[in-house]
Amino acid sequence: MRDMITIVVRLTISCLLAASVMGLCFIFTSNAKKHNEHVKEQQVMYELLGYSGAAERPASLAMHELYRYVVSSGGRQSIGYLLPGAEGEEAGFLFVNIDLDGRLIASTPVALSAGDALEAEPRNRAIQAAAGPGASVTFADQTIVVTDGGERIAYLMGGKFQGFKTFIHLMLAVDPDFALIGFEVLEHEEDPGLGAEIVEGYFKNQFKGKPFTAIKTIDVVKAPIPDDYYKALTGKVGEEEILRFREQYKEKDIYALTGATISAKAVAMGVKGIVTKFAYRIDVLDRVLQEQQLATSF
Amino acid sequence: MTNDKSPLQLISRGILSENPIFKLALSMCPAVGISTTVMNGILLGTAVLFVQVFSSVTISVFKNYIHPRIRIPTYTLTIATWVTVIDLVLAAYMPEAYAKMGIFVKLIVAFAIITMRLEMFACKESVNDSFWDGLGMGLGFMVGMVAIGLVRELLGSGAILGYDVLGFKPLLFFILPSAGFFVVGLMMAFFNWIEIYYKRRRGVQ
Secondary structure (H helix, E strand, C coil): CHHHHHHHHHHHHHHHHHHHHHHHHHHHHHHHHHHHHHHHHHHHHHHHCCCCCCCCCCCCEEEEEEEEEEEEECCEEEEEEEEEECCCCCCCEEEEEEECCCCEEEEEEECCCHHHHHCHHHHHHHHHHHHCCCEEEEEEEEEEEEEECCEEEEEEEEEEEECCCCEEEEEEEECCCCCEEEEEEEECCCCCCCHHHHHCHHHHHHHCCCCHHHHHCCCEECCCCCHHHHHHHCCCCCHHHHHHHHHHCCCCCEECCCCCHHHHHHHHHHHHHHHHHHHHHHHHHHHHHHHCCCCECC | CCCCCCHHHHHHHHHHHCCCCCCCCCCHHHHHHCCCCHHHHHHHHHHHHHHHHHHHHHHHHCHHHCCHHHHHHHHHHHHHHHHHHHHHHHHHHCHHHHHHHHHHHHHHHHCHHHHHHHHHHHCCCCHHHHHHHHHHHHHHHHHHHHHHHHHHHHHHHCEECCEECCCCCCCHHHHCHHHHHHHHHHHHHHHHHHHHHHHHHHHHC
């Protein structure tokens, strides 16, 4: 009996010790970690748009964040978007609530500073206030509309889906016609050497330039990549050659990774899902905005 | 029980005569599963080295306060704490390295070699010796992983450290997990053969 008590006491003490070490470490590192993730996301965004490294970004380039919320009130669900208002930063934001059939329920101006909109806490509170009492709002996802001198040039969106083991977290860029500009893997836990090859250029580059029609029916084929195509995917040939191959394979399926068909398929299906859903949503949103003559910054 | 070996002997013991992978045959899962490239071996080896050294020292410091009945849970707790700390610190201050090592670091909690070294050595010996033993075992593990990775990467993808050496891929089989068993087994045999050969020659003289 006395043994048992000492064991319990000692185990508890060691657990508490371990917990406090880990907790302290977390407190000291969490800010730096968050900052790193944010920096990485920014970097990935610009890289996807083709401004990697030292390449100069034009001043006319602007990014507009759309936040999508699921609003449920009185047993009915609808989709709410927080959109940046028309005239620069002072215009505040606009909360547009659209029902599942694509009809506008309400649009409310939201007074929110640009800095607060980036933080989840104050943003959620503002949305809650805008949605009215009795409604519950849940953050769904966020999309970035990239404009260059007022013209939309791309959409950036994140997406998470099931991989072979855990979730694969992607950042995608599509052009205004929903053709894929490219994607970057932000986070994954696939097997090193097998499924982890999804981060390699020769796999990712297969998706580049796929038109929306091809993405809608995309699948993977279990076949080795032809040698000349592989060279083009790894960038071992000239720029025109790469574009020629991209054109030639643009309607074709993705070549699966050797030994990791499931991971490759998960990515292909994930991209398909994210892009098709997004294309539908942005169509609905654009139609509503046009019908109601709502002015936004993009 | 005291230890009469010098730091250098402790380190060389970890790398050669008691190499975790080739001699003790511990932590075979990572040796088989992850050693597909040299880089993976170096990254995982570095991570294991740190966790092993930190855990060995911690257990050695607290060895008189650990109840003998709950030593294994305590070891696991210690290892898990250090793995978490290293994971957090890497993510915060070395994002570049973390992007490559992140997947491996979390795996280390379950490595048999670390628990075994704590049980066999650190809980009996002085802090100083435990440090050198941890360093030796960590280095031994790294050497083993890099050696296996070298063979598998060269034969599987025709490259070393990602640089194309052969210009073609001789046998894709070597990258697949099953080949890990063959490579580890053959290398074990090779190292044993060297040892036997060496001992015999010394015996003759």
